[in-house]
Amino acid sequence: VDVLEVPGIGSFNATMINAGIPTIFINAEDLGYTGTELQDDINSDNAALAKFETIRAYGAVRMGLISHIDEAVARQHTPKIAFVAKPKAYVSSSGKTVNADEIDLLVRALSMGKLHHAMMGTAAVAIGTAAAIPGTLVNLAASGGDTHKTIDAVRFGHPSGTLRVGAEANLVNGEWTVVKAIMSRSARVLMEGFVRVPAA
Numbered sequence: 001v002d003v004l005e006v007p008g009i010g011s012f013n014a015t016m017i018n019a020g021i022p023t024i025f026i027n028a029e030d031l032g033y034t035g036t037e038l039q040d041d042i043n044s045d046n047a048a049l050a051k052f053e054t055i056r057a058y059g060a061v062r063m064g065l066i067s068h069i070d071e072a073v074a075r076q077h078t079p080k081i082a083f084v085a086k087p088k089a090y091v092s093s094s095g096k097t098v099n100a101d102e103i104d105l106l107v108r109a110l111s112m113g114k115l116h117h118a119m120m121g122t123a124a125v126a127i128g129t130a131a132a133i134p135g136t137l138v139n140l141a142a143s144g145g146d147t148h149k150t151i152d153a154v155r156f157g158h159p160s161g162t163l164r165v166g167a168e169a170n171l172v173n174g175e176w177t178v179v180k181a182i183m184s185r186s187a188r189v190l191m192e193g194f195v196r197v198p199a200a
Contacts, residue, residue: 001137006058009051015136016063019167019178020125022079024059025137028106035085035106038093038159042108042115052110056081080123082109084141093117093160103162104131104154105141119158125181127156128165133176153182161186 004014004024015025028035031051042048057072060079066072085106089099109116109123119127130138131154135147142156143149153166166182 001135002062004055004059004062006055009054012055013137014059015130015138016059016079017126017130017136018063019129020181021120021122022060022063022065023109023123023126023130024056024063024079024081025126025130026055026081026083027137027141028083028085028108031083033083033085033108034088035083035108036088036090036157037108037115039115039117042110049113052081053113056110076112080109080111080120080126082107082123082127084138086141086144087157090157092157096161098157098162102155103157104151105138105156107138107156107158109158115159118160119156119163121183121185124163124165124183125167128154128167128181128183129169129178131165132167132169132178 001013001015004012012026012030017023057069060066060072061069063079065079066075087100087103087105091097107127109119111120127138130136131142131151133139134150142151142154155162155164164184167178168180169176169178
């Protein structure tokens with residue numbers, strides 16, 4: 001966890017990680033959120049979107065992805081910014097209730113300046129990896145604050161439901177190295193129908 005200074009907005013505890021895709025994780029409560037927000041809660045709030053973009057820009061500089069915050073405009077795809085919270089019940093965008101005991105933590109992520117309707121696959125890898133490293137904000141949210149607990153897999157709640165991810169990370173010469181990342185993907189029926197084939 002590092003302290004990310006964002007002039008005009010404040011200072012935030014942040015976990016900045018490059019696994020799957022460069023991602024900045026911040027505690028939801030530090031941003032005034034609960035972690036149960038859906039798309040309209042964020043995407044209809046221009047002030048909130050501007051705040052997230054400013055935090056993202058300063059985070060990009062801190063991560064060494066850009067040299068000045070002005071360059072963030074031309075680099076919308078990375079880093080991603082996400083906020084995390086301990087598990088609590090919420091109603092997903094599909095109307096289904098996600099109970100607190102079904103998940104290990106809550107995560108909401110922004111992509112290309114908007115809150116994502118679910119979770120990007122690359123950011124899911126970052127979540128699984130951060131959960132596997134003791135002391136990250138993702139790990140602390142999932143472990144109930146245990147700063148020494150290593151977590152092999154987590155199930156997190158996102159705006160449209162839940163997803164299970166995992167990772168294996170090793171501490172080598174003082175640096176964390178990811179040796180494996182695991183994720184699940186949902187599937188759905190795309191089409192059903194009948195095709196008439198002539199007998200002859």
